[in-house]
Amino acid sequence: MTNQEIVMLNPKIFSPLWKRSPIKIVVFLIIFSYLIFSIKYFNISITELINDLNKMKPILISMITWNDFLSWNFNSILVGILQTLAMAFLGTVAASVISVPLGLIASRQVIKINLFRFIIRRFLDFIRGVDILIWALIFVRAFGLGPLSGVLAIFVADTGTLSKLYSEAADNSDNKQIEGLVSSGSTKLSTIRFGLLPQVMPIFISQSLYFFESNSRSAVILGIVGAGGIGLQLSERMKAQYWDQAFFIIIIILIMVAIIDKLSRFLREKLIND
Amino acid sequence: MMNEIILNSHNKNLIKKKRFWNTSLIVLLLIGIVLSSKIIDTNISDLFNGITRLGDYISKILPSLELNNLFLGSKDQGSIAYWYFNISKYLKLLFETFNMALLATMTGSILALFLSFLAAKNTSPNSLLFFSIRRMLEFFRGVPEIIFAILFVWVLGIGPLAGIIAITIHTTGSLGKLFSEVYENSNNRPIEALKASGGNWLSEMKFGLLPQVLPNLISYALLRFEINIRASTILGFVGAGGIGQELYLVINFNYYEEVSAIILLIILTVISIDLLSGHIRKNIIGFDND
Numbered sequence: 056m057t058n059q060e061i062v063m064l065n066p067k068i069f070s071p072l073w074k075r076s077p078i079k080i081v082v083f084l085i086i087f088s089y090l091i092f093s094i095k096y097f098n099i100s101i102t103e104l105i106n107d108l109n110k111m112k113p114i115l116i117s118m119i120t121w122n123d124f125l126s127w128n129f130n131s132i133l134v135g136i137l138q139t140l141a142m143a144f145l146g147t148v149a150a151s152v153i154s155v156p157l158g159l160i161a162s163r164q165v166i167k168i169n170l171f172r173f174i175i176r177r178f179l180d181f182i183r184g185v186d187i188l189i190w191a192l193i194f195v196r197a198f199g200l201g202p203l204s205g206v207l208a209i210f211v212a213d214t215g216t217l218s219k220l221y222s223e224a225a226d227n228s229d230n231k232q233i234e235g236l237v238s239s240g241s242t243k244l245s246t247i248r249f250g251l252l253p254q255v256m257p258i259f260i261s262q263s264l265y266f267f268e269s270n271s272r273s274a275v276i277l278g279i280v281g282a283g284g285i286g287l288q289l290s291e292r293m294k295a296q297y298w299d300q301a302f303f304i305i306i307i308i309l310i311m312v313a314i315i316d317k318l319s320r321f322l323r324e325k326l327i328n329d
Numbered sequence: 330m331m332n333e334i335i336l337n338s339h340n341k342n343l344i345k346k347k348r349f350w351n352t353s354l355i356v357l358l359l360i361g362i363v364l365s366s367k368i369i370d371t372n373i374s375d376l377f378n379g380i381t382r383l384g385d386y387i388s389k390i391l392p393s394l395e396l397n398n399l400f401l402g403s404k405d406q407g408s409i410a411y412w413y414f415n416i417s418k419y420l421k422l423l424f425e426t427f428n429m430a431l432l433a434t435m436t437g438s439i440l441a442l443f444l445s446f447l448a449a450k451n452t453s454p455n456s457l458l459f460f461s462i463r464r465m466l467e468f469f470r471g472v473p474e475i476i477f478a479i480l481f482v483w484v485l486g487i488g489p490l491a492g493i494i495a496i497t498i499h500t501t502g503s504l505g506k507l508f509s510e511v512y513e514n515s516n517n518r519p520i521e522a523l524k525a526s527g528g529n530w531l532s533e534m535k536f537g538l539l540p541q542v543l544p545n546l547i548s549y550a551l552l553r554f555e556i557n558i559r560a561s562t563i564l565g566f567v568g569a570g571g572i573g574q575e576l577y578l579v580i581n582f583n584y585y586e587e588v589s590a591i592i593l594l595i596i597l598t599v600i601s602i603d604l605l606s607g608h609i610r611k612n613i614i615g616f617d618n619d
Contacts, residue, residue: 089435186559279475
């Protein structure tokens with residue numbers, strides 16, 4: 056077969072691009088014009104950007120030259136890490152405790168009235184819509200600086216998400232046990248206790264563990280608005296331009312998060328296998 | 330008879346085991362709670378007090394709307410227009426926030442697209458490159474956006490550009506990883522066919538790999554866009570542009586009603602973008618990563 060014949064056989068493939076897939080070109084043009092628009096909109100000048108980024112060189116260098124390593128205040132860093140973990144732990148536990156009843160009454164297995172459930176769910180949606188850092192800022196404003204504001208921020212933000220996940224787990228539970236209990240004349244409360252809770256408890260616990268894991272990440276940044284923990288240490292050092300110590304703390308944070316990830320994954324797998 | 334005894338003892342054992350696990354779990358939890366309360370120097374009553382005081386704060390930031398005045402002008406107390414007297418400023422800032430997220434998602438996706446080929450086991454041309462790019466992506470997504478934002482605010486000055494770069498870096502890290510995982514799960518046959526007919530690495534990627542993974546990549550990028558919208562609303566707290574800067578101001582100056590006005594706008598924006606992008610992912614691309 057000559058090339059001519061191949062082209063004749065598949066005319067569509069060898070037609071020019073604009074004929075083959077005009078959508079591709081349109082999409083490409085849209086993206087391109089958006090990029091141009093945004094460069095105008097944000098007043099980005101490439102040369103200035105490169106110049107400014109050149110200013111980063113000394114910062115990057117000072118990040119990795121640890122001259123007075125031994126004189127750093129390791130104690131405050133350790134306290135910061137412990138505070139962060141404690142904040143994440145307390146916030147998750149408090150949120151889990153309150154989310155069990157909230158999640159259950161937001162589930163259709165427990166409350167059959169649609170309107171009531173709808174209101175609770177919209178309320179939870181609202182809590183979820185507000186970012187955890189906004190909660191932290193509000194709490195810092197209301198109660199002052201310190202880890203308690205961080206705990207409360209985690210508590211509120213997690214209540215929104217955990218309650219929703221708990222209620223979904225309850226929605227998806229098996230109806231047979233519950234019907235069995237109802238048909239043998241048990242009360243509403245004992246139906247929930249013996250029909251629903253044993254099914255959903257492992258899911259609840261594993262989700263809470265997962266949230267502890269993700270909270271130990273978010274607790275890191277809460278300190279930036281003054282809500283305690285390692286974030287406070289980090290942002291203070293960045294503001295004072297101790298880039299070497301800041302970089303050290305970032306590495307410590309990464310290690311901490313990695314360890315908690317591994318631990319929580321191990322525990323969750325164990326829990327699900329049991 | 331014999332069976333019953335065995336059954337009973339087995340049952341007792343089961344109960345014993347369960348009790349043991351439950352009590353040890355509760356004891357561990359209590360120890361954890363006591364320890365953590367010690368570390369952050371607080372107790373349960375503080376926590377409860379805090380929650381009640383949150384109620385006060387929320388009742389303060391709620392607008393004082395009056396039903397008969399609801400649709401009057403911005404000078405009349407109790408109207409929506411009075412509550413949102415600053416709406417043109419908010420909308421301008423929201424538009425900036427939106428653009429920050431969009432531009433950062435685009436540049437981040439493009440960077441991730443280039444790096445991800447080098448970070449996937451089956452497509453990476455060089456194992457040293459593979460290893461170093463992977464570690465770099467891990468660092469990019471491990472460090473929270475807001476920390477990058479603080480750094481770039483310091484370097485570039487206050488403004489949205491610092492936020493855009495911070496989000497771009499984080500997006501590159503997480504999308505790079507997700508993209509490379511998509512490649513690793515892709516079908517190897519088109520690539521092998523191209524290799525067999527003498528294609529080089531570039532054409533293998535372009536014609537063998539990209540067509541089969543592209544919908545998935547776009548879907549991940551859209552998902553990331555939703556996340557970035559949320560992130561860009563808060564980066565203003567450290568001076569990196571967007572509506573967060575205004576929110577930080579009104580919270581710190583206790584302009585109570587404006588707090589709820591801005592938060593409501595943010596929630597509405599986030600929810601509508603989520604719905605829109607979810608619709609695109611499900612109906613147009615046919616992928617749903619939720």
